[in-house]
Amino acid sequence: GAGVSQSPSNKVTEKGKDVELRCDPISGHTALYWYRQSLGQGLEFLIYFQGNSAPDKSGLPSDRFSAERTGGSVSTLTIQRTQQEDSAVYLCASSLGSLTGYNSPLHFGNGTRLTVT
Amino acid sequence: AQKITQTQPGMFVQEKEAVTLDCTYDTSDPSYGLFWYKQPSSGEMIFLIYQGSYDQQNATEGRYSLNFQKARKSANLVISASQLGDSAMYFCAMTPSRAGSYQLTFGKGTKLSVIP
Numbered sequence: 001g002a003g004v005s006q007s008p009s010n011k012v013t014e015k016g017k018d019v020e021l022r023c024d025p026i027s028g029h030t031a032l033y034w035y036r037q038s039l040g041q042g043l044e045f046l047i048y049f050q051g052n053s054a055p056d057k058s059g060l061p062s063d064r065f066s067a068e069r070t071g072g073s074v075s076t077l078t079i080q081r082t083q084q085e086d087s088a089v090y091l092c093a094s095s096l097g098s099l100t101g102y103n104s105p106l107h108f109g110n111g112t113r114l115t116v117t
Numbered sequence: 118a119q120k121i122t123q124t125q126p127g128m129f130v131q132e133k134e135a136v137t138l139d140c141t142y143d144t145s146d147p148s149y150g151l152f153w154y155k156q157p158s159s160g161e162m163i164f165l166i167y168q169g170s171y172d173q174q175n176a177t178e179g180r181y182s183l184n185f186q187k188a189r190k191s192a193n194l195v196i197s198a199s200q201l202g203d204s205a206m207y208f209c210a211m212t213p214s215r216a217g218s219y220q221l222t223f224g225k226g227t228k229l230s231v232i233p
Contacts, residue, residue: 031219042121042208042223043162050219089160105152106221108162 002108012115021112025094035091047058082116119144121224128229130199138194140209140225148214151192156206204231
């Protein structure tokens with residue numbers, strides 16, 4: 001079946017511009033995550049959505065970052081007034097439930113590579 | 118809070134040989150899950166194997182096995198009979214195993230290069 005889909009795959013933007021990154025999770029997956037991966041680094045948690053519950057935004061690095069999930073499916077991560085330090089790969093993942101485990105690992109998309117010039 | 122440490126930034130292995138990628142962790146949670154993910158150059162994170170902290174046996178999935186030593190807080194990944202397609206970044210991750218748990222904490226990864 002279809003995996004997690006992210007668009008665009010690459011985005012180059014000028015400093016100060018706003019960008020929107022899109023994630024389409026696997027059908028039926030109630031949990032959706034955004035992670036950020038900077039060059040040569042591990043994954044940094046940004047935000048988590050589970051069903052209709054309030055999202056956990058504790059990982060968002062600043063108030064320039066926001067995310068929403070419409071209809072419990074597609075999610076959009078928005079970065080306002082982009083800065084050069086925002087350059088990274090933004091990965092979206094989904095899972096069947098909130099408890100990650102063997103039966104519910106995270107399934108990742110291919111990511112969006114954001115470059116801020 | 119959890120912490121994952123992967124001390125090998127890069128590893129080389131000859132094709133068809135076995136290789137062990139190290140992972141140590143720190144957590145105050147009594148129950149937790151450990152994961153390994155593979156990230157090829159294409160960028161996608163691929164789930165490889167899972168080990169629960171109370172599992173009696175080490176997890177195995179095909180050529181992948183997890184050498185879990187709870188007392189040492191280590192969860193090393195063993196890849197047997199390495200193939201050229203195994204060249205990738207490998208990430209160790211963990212999560213507390215409790216209701217509502219959802220955050221995976223990742224290590225910084227190990228870059229594995231398989232030599233023909």
